[in-house]
Amino acid sequence: xxxxxxxxxxxxxxxxxxxxxxxxxxxxxxxxxxxxxxxxxxxxxxxxxxxxxxxxxxxxxxxxxxxxxxxxxxxxxxxxxxxxxxxxxxxxxxxxxxxxxxxxxxxxxxxxxxxxxxxxxxxxxxxxxxxxxxxxxxxxxxxxxxxxxxxxxxxxxxxxxxxxxxxxxxxxxxxxxxxxxxxxxxxxxxxxxxxxx
Numbered sequence: 001x002x003x004x005x006x007x008x009x010x011x012x013x014x015x016x017x018x019x020x021x022x023x024x025x026x027x028x029x030x031x032x033x034x035x036x037x038x039x040x041x042x043x044x045x046x047x048x049x050x051x052x053x054x055x056x057x058x059x060x061x062x063x064x065x066x067x068x069x070x071x072x073x074x075x076x077x078x079x080x081x082x083x084x085x086x087x088x089x090x091x092x093x094x095x096x097x098x099x100x101x102x103x104x105x106x107x108x109x110x111x112x113x114x115x116x117x118x119x120x121x122x123x124x125x126x127x128x129x130x131x132x133x134x135x136x137x138x139x140x141x142x143x144x145x146x147x148x149x150x151x152x153x154x155x156x157x158x159x160x161x162x163x164x165x166x167x168x169x170x171x172x173x174x175x176x177x178x179x180x181x182x183x184x185x186x187x188x189x190x191x192x193x194x195x196x197x
Contacts, residue, residue, distance in 0.1 A: 031045070031187070031194045041075060041129045044072070051184070052069065067089070069086055072084075087143075094141060107147065111162075114160075116153045119148075
């Protein structure tokens, strides 16, 4: 099916959705904590996920693929684990029948040149012990992925000036920050401050 005529409309809808997500997050605290009454874990997350888009140097200039990245802490009666949630909007996956997008079983988070390899922990919020997602997806078709991350890795990520994300498929994709991520970066820094105390 040829969707070329819908690409401009889809891009405009994408921008509207991203603006709406940002507006909704403006009134929330930078870091939230809640008790999941179904799984009895305490979940802490940053207010705003980072948004990355395909680096135009490494991809088709018309490609519109995004990755949202949000930090999460799961506290099971004092046993704390940290995860990065990825909300993956992948054109190749949308056009295929695959259950999950290619290249995301292992990702490379590159923080100021330091490569942080992360293996997928699971593809649903159940995999981290949550009964629902902590972040709003920018599109309904976004695929969830959860990656366990250490506090040291999280510190390198939140402190980095230049951040990239690379997939590890035969034809890897490279993502960079989508426009200004100042609010999301500040939220990530505050999340790290809260969970590292």
